[in-house]
Amino acid sequence: MKISEIAEKSGLTRSRIRFYEAEGLLGGVRRQGNGYREFPPEALQLLEIITGAQQAGFTLDEIKSLLPAADGKGWHHAELLTSLRRKVEDIEELQRRLKRTRAQLLTIIEGIETRPAGLGCKANTERVLAQVRARRS
Amino acid sequence: MKISEIAEKSGLTRSRIRFYEAEGLLGGVRRQGNGYREFPPEALQLLEIITGAQQAGFTLDEIKSLLPAADGKGWHHAELLTSLRRKVEDIEELQRRLKRTRAQLLTIIEGIETRPAGLGCKANTERVLAQVRARRS
DNA sequence: CTTGACCCTCAAGTTAACTTATACCTTAGG
DNA sequence: CCTAAGGTATAAGTTAACTTGAGGGTCAAG
Structure with a gap:
């Protein structure tokens, strides 16, 4: 070919x-x-x-x-298997991180959409960031 | 500071x-x-x-x-929200891809571990690849 | 006054995984 | 013979997100 x-x-x-x-x-x-x-x-x-x-x-x-x-x-099968399993773990780790990140983004979106009337932009930023930080735990 | x-x-x-x-x-x-x-x-x-x-x-x-x-x-809140939502979708897309990839890797691992006795390395490669291809659908 | 910890700018280097550019050779067809 | 399509090698360019290096001010302490 x-x-x-x-x-x-x-x-x-x-x-x-x-x-x-x-x-x-x-x-x-x-x-x-x-x-x-x-x-x-x-x-x-x-x-x-x-x-x-x-x-x-x-x-x-x-x-x-x-x-x-x-x-x-x-x-070399042993090495191959080890590496494949390690990569599966990497993927699972990434999946966990993505799950957290997605939740954080949704928190932010919600935070923006539900901004209390009368709260300034800057103050709301603070509020939203605080929500996100709380979620991290 | x-x-x-x-x-x-x-x-x-x-x-x-x-x-x-x-x-x-x-x-x-x-x-x-x-x-x-x-x-x-x-x-x-x-x-x-x-x-x-x-x-x-x-x-x-x-x-x-x-x-x-x-x-x-x-x-500019409207743009920000749009972008955040788009990123959430990106993440969800990535999550779907990772799920598929993880399943494929597990298929391969299983394929290697359960290699029929008597099947050569090359032939087993073929078998495993076929399994993976089947999974893609 | 000198030493050491900080600070500055600007240019160049780094990494991964390719692509693009240059210049030239090979093969098939009319 | 000429041309177009397809092949070769090699070097340099690309992108993102930084880091590193060179060369040189600034500041507090002893």
């Missing part, structure tokens, strides 16, 4: 694919006589794994360290 | 505070005769609002456009 083909099939740009190869995330890329890249079919799967991992919040460096070593044969 | 004091009270670095001022996020900063910054007490609240908004996922540019104009007197 040449680069345009795999780019279309994967939905990624050619530059991005070349970038991944240069970074060592894409092993097994051969060269044709003319210097053109020749991608094995597995490369498509690999790209799928990479973009999926990215969406899961892995950095390229993390992904690189978890991918089957370009030289070795496959994954 | 001089910069070190507000830095300590806010927990931010001096460079970060100077940066915010330079970006126009921190209005009302005066100068003493010697050129030193003199922060009004409200600046502390402003910093609190800024970092809070950042944690809520606002970029500095967004925050800047929502803060009380340095020249004007206060907030």
Whole structure:
């Protein structure tokens, strides 16, 4: 497979694919006589794994360290599992934070909407901030 | 208040505070005769609002456009509410994505742990990816 | 008067993950 | 042969949000 083909099939740009190869995330890329890249079919799967991992919040460096070593044969399952579990925990942590943040934003919105008549803007800011601080506990 | 004091009270670095001022996020900063910054007490609240908004996922540019104009007197409530509501939606969208991603990761973990004996690493990769793809729907 | 803690400005460096630009080669078609 | 489409390498640019560094004033104490 040449680069345009795999780019279309994967939905990624050619530059991005070349970038991944240069970074060592894409092993097994051969060269044709003319210097053109020749991608094995597995490369498509690999790209799928990479973009999926990215969406899961892995950095390229993390992904690189978890991918089957370009030289070795496959994954080191223990490490992979550890890393996956750690990432699940990261996500859960982020979920908790988002939940708090969302609640705070709703508190602020409510605080603005229900501003007591006669209370100045500045005073209301104080009031709303106090509500938010109270919520943090 | 001089910069070190507000830095300590806010927990931010001096460079970060100077940066915010330079970006126009921190209005009302005066100068003493010697050129030193003199922060009004409200600046502390402003910093609190800024970092809070950042944690809520606002970029500095967004925050800047929502803060009380340095020249004007206060907030433009309608815009502020609109933006806050939009950000709540962003958060909810992110929450949905995280939920899916977490489920996918768990699927993968399970797929690895329950690999049928006798199935090769490569074949199992295929199997697991298929499971993940199925989950995406 | 000197030392050390603070303060200033302005420019440049940092990180991640790419994209864009430059310049040149290859291949297929009319 | 010429051209357009597609390929290559390498370097530099991009964005966000800061940090770091260079070079230099200010102030209180001893």
